[in-house]
Amino acid sequence: MSRALMIQGTGSNVGKSLLVAGLCRAAVRRGQSVAPFKPQNMSNNAAVTRDGGEIGRAQALQALACGKPLTTDMNPVLLKPETETGAQVIVQGKRLTSTRADAYAGLKPQLMAPVLESFNRLKSNNDLVIVEGAGSPAEVNLRARDIANMGFACAADVPVILAGDIDRGGVIAQIVGTQAVLDTGDAAMIAGFLVNKFRGDPRLFDEGYDYISQKTEWRGFGVLPYFSEAWKLPAEDGLDIADGRGTGDFKVACLALSRIANFDDLDPLAQEPGLSLTMVQAGQSIPGDADLVILPGSKSTRGDLAFLRAQGWDIDLWAHARRGGRVLGICGGYQMLGAIVRDPQGIEGPAGETEGLGLLNVETEMTPDKRLTETRATHAATGRGCHGYEIHIGRTTGPDRDRPFAHVDGRPEGAVSADGRICGSYLHGMFRDDGFRAAWLGGLGAEVSATGYDATVEATLDALADHMEHHLDLDGIFAIAR
Known part of the structure; x- marks a missing residue:
């Protein structure tokens, strides 16, 4: 029963x-x-x-x-x-x-x-x-x-x-x-x-x-x-995102946007010993020695563009790009990297348009239809396959789309700048794929172990169950179910 x-x-x-x-x-x-x-x-x-x-x-x-x-x-x-x-x-x-x-x-x-x-x-x-x-x-x-x-x-x-x-x-x-x-x-x-x-x-x-x-x-x-190993499990709340435990020389900075969304992209990076992951909080500057800056997903792209500018991060990002640094925008972060974000129907807030960061030659228009799908893609530069998902509104077009970040079912996905240092993609979850993570980050100069992220999560769930078995009356807990 x-x-x-x-x-x-x-x-x-x-x-x-x-x-x-x-x-x-x-x-x-x-x-x-x-x-x-x-x-x-x-x-x-x-x-x-x-x-x-x-x-x-x-x-x-x-x-x-x-x-x-x-x-x-x-x-x-x-x-x-x-x-x-x-x-x-x-x-x-x-x-x-x-x-x-x-x-x-x-x-x-x-x-x-x-x-x-x-x-x-x-x-x-x-x-x-x-x-x-x-x-x-x-x-x-x-x-x-x-x-x-x-x-x-x-x-x-x-x-x-x-x-x-x-x-x-x-x-x-x-x-x-x-x-x-x-x-x-x-x-x-x-x-x-x-x-x-x-x-x-x-x-x-x-x-x-x-x-x-x-x-x-x-x-x-x-x-x-x-439970000291909880950090190895995916974080649910933006407040729970922790800086990575890695101490490597390759420095990754991620912007803690006010409406950050679908930030599970960061979980595999936080566990890479060859990386040093920092969450840049409101009021802080983007570290000048960052090798890679990530603009994560957002539930309010135009709202977070305003938040980003209020922190002075737009100035930091342009300085980072001039120094030859790398930038990756994912989903809403990808939209922010373009020239403009239009929302004529007021889907994410008041109708209107907001100037983007201009680091990619693309533009986005918000549309009522929402793309929700699991996705298998092939990264254009490395040829590595990866499995992820898409969860977004908006349609992005522009010349930099001629240099796609990846291909999905034969169609181009995302965009890359002419110098190859600025990338944008709608693909979430791609870093869970150990082979892709190692190939992409390795191509940027990072030393990546390619340790099994999914296997680590499974082992941590088993360790959590063991921990609870040892300290709680689980037989009693299950017995009260009806």
Whole structure:
């Protein structure tokens, strides 16, 4: 009989996504057919499903932990922020609308039906569904129309385990306080708690752990020490992107755009020992000794062009190019490298046009149709094949397209400047391919190990499951599923 359980958190970024990924891998190793599920996610880091939809990148990692192909049912509602107050609403993989945050609450009642439909479909096809909440159930001001936490748990009758984050401090108040603000019906859905991200000997927290148990009368499922290898797994949130661990002489700088999107391109680079990867934050200058500057994807190309100029990065980029430095623009970053970005229909914001950086002789016009597809390409310069995906709006044309970055199904893709130092491409995920990564970066003068990125991720998921098996009562956790 199919069962389900849910991990909710005392706040954002307490480690819910990683906990669900580890539980998924642990359950699979117990011989179960498992699927991840997140009713509502907010992220500009999306993954493309085989049927041409999109879901949050965290659910893609969790699906990998389950050994399952990606389906839009795993994340039926995806919110992709476009401005400080508005977001694109993706329902079961397809764009429904763009809306302001204050208007989104009015949409929620109609979204519960597809959420439950997707959940029930997953449940009917698997032994176990492990659900991830969003934010915190303690946000009781959002409870009335909630589809992400207790609203979903009650509607689907899924028991909840509440995770607190001791690394940020105040975990006793986090957990006890959450119980204090929940109504009795919601509190009854919580079957127990766990404490995440402890640094040091977990026994040092025995008194605090016992206090939480006594105060809440909830069952404790353990204290999980900080998982030091988490950086080897793809980051979901732009705030989680870390500088690389490599100490090589080849220096890569990536611009931390305000609406950075689909930044999984950086994960394989962060693990390359021959590279030194730096995230250039707002207010910082692009390092003068950078060999390669990456302009990543963006959910708001024109908005991030303005943000880029406000940091003075346009001046830094031109200076970098004059010194003979390399530049790679991916997706929105590719569009920014051109002469102009037009949005006559106001698809990404107010209608209008914005002057680009002028480092590539191309121009882009935003169009309503969105390209969502897995892609196999051949890099034009090296002849190496790579597998990636496209997730973008906009059509890019211009003379530099006569020198394509790659070919996809025989058609040119992307653009390269006449001197070969400025490249733009719509292809995401290409650096996951070890052979392509080694060939392209090697051609730029970097010493690349070509170590197996996918194998590293798989091994890290196994290590995460081992870590959780050792420190948590996983048998107890799985037993509460219903």
